[in-house]
Amino acid sequence: MIKVPFNRVEGDLDIRVEIRDGVVVDAWVSGTMFRGFEAMMKGRGPLDGLVITPRICGICSTSHLHAAALALDQLSGVEVPADATRLRNVVQIAEHLQSDMRHLFLMFAVDFADPCYQDRGFYSQARQRYAPLQGETAVDVVRQTRRILEVVAIIGGQWPHSSFMVPGGIVSVPSRSDLRQCRQLVRQFRRWFETRILGGRLEDWQQLKTAGELEAWCDEPQRQAAELPLLMQISKELELAASGAGHANFLSCGNLPLPADEGVGHLLSAGVLLQGEVQSWDPLMIAEEVGYSRFISESTASPQVAGTRPQHDKPEAYSWVKAPRYLHQPAETGPLAELLIAGRPLLCDWVDRSGISVFARELARLMRTAELLPVMDRWLQEVDETAEFYRNPGEITDGSGIGLIQASRGALGHWVRVEERRIVHYQIITPTAWNASPRGNAGERGPLEQALVGTPVADEQHPIELGHIVRSFDPCLVCAVHCFRNGEPRSRLRIGLRQ
Amino acid sequence: MRRIICIGTLLAADDAAGPLMFRRLAREALPEDVELIDGGTRGLDLLPLFDGAQSVILIDQVEGFLSAPGVVLLQEDELLQATAKHFDHQVGLGYLLQILPRVCEIAVPELCMLGIEGCLNAENEKLCLDLLRRQLSA
Numbered sequence: 001m002i003k004v005p006f007n008r009v010e011g012d013l014d015i016r017v018e019i020r021d022g023v024v025v026d027a028w029v030s031g032t033m034f035r036g037f038e039a040m041m042k043g044r045g046p047l048d049g050l051v052i053t054p055r056i057c058g059i060c061s062t063s064h065l066h067a068a069a070l071a072l073d074q075l076s077g078v079e080v081p082a083d084a085t086r087l088r089n090v091v092q093i094a095e096h097l098q099s100d101m102r103h104l105f106l107m108f109a110v111d112f113a114d115p116c117y118q119d120r121g122f123y124s125q126a127r128q129r130y131a132p133l134q135g136e137t138a139v140d141v142v143r144q145t146r147r148i149l150e151v152v153a154i155i156g157g158q159w160p161h162s163s164f165m166v167p168g169g170i171v172s173v174p175s176r177s178d179l180r181q182c183r184q185l186v187r188q189f190r191r192w193f194e195t196r197i198l199g200g201r202l203e204d205w206q207q208l209k210t211a212g213e214l215e216a217w218c219d220e221p222q223r224q225a226a227e228l229p230l231l232m233q234i235s236k237e238l239e240l241a242a243s244g245a246g247h248a249n250f251l252s253c254g255n256l257p258l259p260a261d262e263g264v265g266h267l268l269s270a271g272v273l274l275q276g277e278v279q280s281w282d283p284l285m286i287a288e289e290v291g292y293s294r295f296i297s298e299s300t301a302s303p304q305v306a307g308t309r310p311q312h313d314k315p316e317a318y319s320w321v322k323a324p325r326y327l328h329q330p331a332e333t334g335p336l337a338e339l340l341i342a343g344r345p346l347l348c349d350w351v352d353r354s355g356i357s358v359f360a361r362e363l364a365r366l367m368r369t370a371e372l373l374p375v376m377d378r379w380l381q382e383v384d385e386t387a388e389f390y391r392n393p394g395e396i397t398d399g400s401g402i403g404l405i406q407a408s409r410g411a412l413g414h415w416v417r418v419e420e421r422r423i424v425h426y427q428i429i430t431p432t433a434w435n436a437s438p439r440g441n442a443g444e445r446g447p448l449e450q451a452l453v454g455t456p457v458a459d460e461q462h463p464i465e466l467g468h469i470v471r472s473f474d475p476c477l478v479c480a481v482h483c484f485r486n487g488e489p490r491s492r493l494r495i496g497l498r499q
Numbered sequence: 500m501r502r503i504i505c506i507g508t509l510l511a512a513d514d515a516a517g518p519l520m521f522r523r524l525a526r527e528a529l530p531e532d533v534e535l536i537d538g539g540t541r542g543l544d545l546l547p548l549f550d551g552a553q554s555v556i557l558i559d560q561v562e563g564f565l566s567a568p569g570v571v572l573l574q575e576d577e578l579l580q581a582t583a584k585h586f587d588h589q590v591g592l593g594y595l596l597q598i599l600p601r602v603c604e605i606a607v608p609e610l611c612m613l614g615i616e617g618c619l620n621a622e623n624e625k626l627c628l629d630l631l632r633r634q635l636s637a
Binding site for chain 1: 508509510537538539540541542543544545546547590591594597598601602604
């Protein structure tokens with residue numbers, strides 16, 4: 001078994017691959033720890049999910065808070081005031097921005113500073129920019145993401161562990177001065193993103209519609225100090241635009257619900273693409289299959305009803321992650337799915353020409369950041385601090401609700417059912433459950449498993465090619481355990497040959 | 500300002516000692532210049548709570564520092580040495596501690612950690628309180 005460090009704050013992800021003649025011919029992705037958070041919710045008060053579920057994850061706690069609040073909004077039937085939705089979204093965007101930048105430059109790009117690439121043309125620059133703790137860009141990303149998260153503290157009124165989203169709106173009302181401060185932070189972040197990451201103004205970036213225009217942007221001499229041209233150069237040298245394709249199925253719950261006075265739906269629309277065909281979006285088509293997961297099979301696989309009962313000795317099972325499926329098919333989720341489903345021309349053209357790939361996933365993260373920064377500023381500007389931010393939903397006694405959002409890593413769903421003022425059912429499907437799922441009931445691979453198949457591996461003792469693919473999904477498994485250990489860290493991505 | 504930051508989550512039994520100690524300390528009368536924080540599992544997001552503090556005492560569950568349940572005081576150099584192994588691809592608390600000198604904009608705090616080996620039983624709680632009082636009065 002070969003061990004490669006895993007790239008998340010917490011959690012264990014086990015990757016096994018079978019290599020034949022230097023090429024991956026099969027792959028198995030396992031979550032190695034039972035979580036069981038849903039069971040903790042049963043018997044609690046309806047509002048407890050707002051406090052407990054954000055602590056499931058040390059990275060995307062706002063996303064869990066948002067999904068929990070949306071589920072209770074739906075359950076209670078309350079209409080959230082427009083400005084409350086704007087501020088919920090602004091905080092959600094702040095989480096996206098920090099997550100995407102930290103993923104790209106602290107976890108993904110750091111591999112390019114690996115000594116195995118020391119003979120490559122990009123190595124010295126990659127080392128200078130991305131080396132852990134030392135790289136200029138790595139240090140800068142820590143500084144800048146710290147600043148943008150101040151928006152969460154200002155609007156949420158508490159840091160860490162903001163629980164300001166509640167059914168009916170938000171409970172922390174910012175002053176005009178708070179809103180002005182937030183806009184200042186957003187503009188600072190935007191200037192840094194334009195200069196340091198893209199190498200040009202967002203207004204110019206947003207004119208790019210084709211892969212050719214993107215390549216021309218990266219070739220311009222005045223942009224060479226920025227990150228995107230270097231990432232493009234590295235991608236070409238390592239052929240990252242031709243690796244890690246996967247099933248080509250995509251799912252997005254829709255990113256950022258529109259404020260009530262702007263219409264219905266989402267800023268980035270919900271949808272499903274199966275083999276290039278757009279399918280109608282219906283959350284009832286989501287099922288959690290457990291044929292190869294260490295859970296007891298239920299009479300139904302619907303997250304509205306099915307529970308989470310572990311069975312550690314289940315024959316054929318190899319993962320503590322369930323296999324979410326849409327119309328019984330695996331689907332990748334994340335920024336790439338969001339922007340393809342929303343039909344953004346630049347990304348669609350890139351994928352039409354080069355296909356689904358490691359680079360396409362990372363490009364989508366940069367594009368999402370570029371798209372959301374101006375919207376964040378606009379929503380902050382539109383908020384009227386004297387407006388309504390909360391409507392009392394009344395006591396939540398009975399009913400069901402679903403909260404579906406796009407967390408930074410993709411589709412996140414909370415399903416809740418309340419009877420006699422108590423939670424009787426809570427089910428959560430995380431983005432990594434979609435992406436890093438094991439095989440489904442029919443034996444088809446999960447998205448990450450499929451993306452690994454066909455990858456050439458130069459050095460089986462150091463399969464860095466597989467690391468690029470796995471990290472391009474930005475996996476986050478088994479949140480919330482990160483106890484300090486003396487010696488080797490426990491969180492690992494293990495990549496090895498199937499015995 | 501001095502800060503005590505309790506690390507961990509009540510949702511995982513093997514990482515609950517920090518937040519349990521937070522609850523315990525919330526009932527204590529701490530010196531006026533000491534702020535008590537529930538840091539959860541926020542890792543790098545805790546940077547604003549370090550920057551500019553005079554000192555930070557972390558309280559977290561640990562494993563492998565003692566041969567039996569107890570509480571270990573890790574001074575700054577020991578803490579940095581222990582977390583140096585954790586920064587390769589992770590951006591959790593270990594990464595934050597290592598990168599602090601490069602990213603603090605106001606001042607880098609003095610650091611130490613009270614590491615709770617095993618669960619927070621009555622004995623460990625008392626040990627932790629004693630060590631904390633000594634550390635605060637040092």
